[in-house]
Each structure stands twice: as C-alpha cells, then as structure tokens.
Amino acid sequence: MGHSEWFCDVCHEGFQTRGKRDAHKSRSHRVKAFLKIGGMTKEFRRNESGKFDCLCGKEYERAHTLRRHGVTCTAIITAIESESESSENEDGTR
Numbered sequence: 001m002g003h004s005e006w007f008c009d010v011c012h013e014g015f016q017t018r019g020k021r022d023a024h025k026s027r028s029h030r031v032k033a034f035l036k037i038g039g040m041t042k043e044f045r046r047n048e049s050g051k052f053d054c055l056c057g058k059e060y061e062r063a064h065t066l067r068r069h070g071v072t073c074t075a076i077i078t079a080i081e082s083e084s085e086s087s088e089n090e091d092g093t094r
C-alpha cells in the first residue's frame with residue numbers, strides 16, 4: 001500500500017504510477033536546455049551522469065539553475081560572442 005513501484009532512473013525517486021514518474025522525468029530531467037543570451041540560443045545536453053555541462057566546466061542538475069548561471073558565465077558569453085563574430089571573420093588571426 002502506497003508503495004512506489006516506478007523509479008526515476010536519474011534521481012531514484014519513487015512514484016506510484018508510471019505516468020507520474022514520466023511526468024516527473026520530463027519536468028525535472030529534461031534532456032536539453034536552451035539558453036538565450038544576447039539574441040543567440042545555445043543548446044545544452046545532459047552528460048553521462050545526467051547533468052548539464054557548462055562551457056566553463058561546471059555541472060548543473062537542473063535546467064533552471066544552468067540558465068541562471070548561464071547569464072553570468074563568462075565562458076558562455078565569450079563563446080557566443082566569438083560565434084557571432086566568426087561568421088564574418090573566417091581566418092581568425094590571433
């Protein structure tokens with residue numbers, strides 16, 4: 001009674017029905033996260049341990065923490081700036 005039979009394979013939390021487990025999984029463990037910074041959208045995917053790898057090397061379990069970090073992350077901002085520049089500047093002399 002009240003026994004959890006459906007387990008989330010990411011966080012191992014138990015749910016009484018498969019539907020609840022699936023709803024939890026799609027809400028809490030989305031595979032992709034999108035970050036919109038400076039008019040550009042960057043896509044992040046989960047790594048093998050189920051976390052989002054940021055460009056700076058930090059890992060985030062949740063999309064919304066990644067997103068909050070992303071607006072202040074200089075590694076992301078630098079990557080986005082160089083991406084938007086490299087479309088015009090192809091030989092990249094440094």
Ligand SMILES: [Zn+2]
Pocket residue numbers: 008009010011012013024025028029
């Ligand atoms: Zn979970």
Ligand SMILES: [Zn+2]
Pocket residue numbers: 054055056057058069070073074075076
């Ligand atoms: Zn970062």
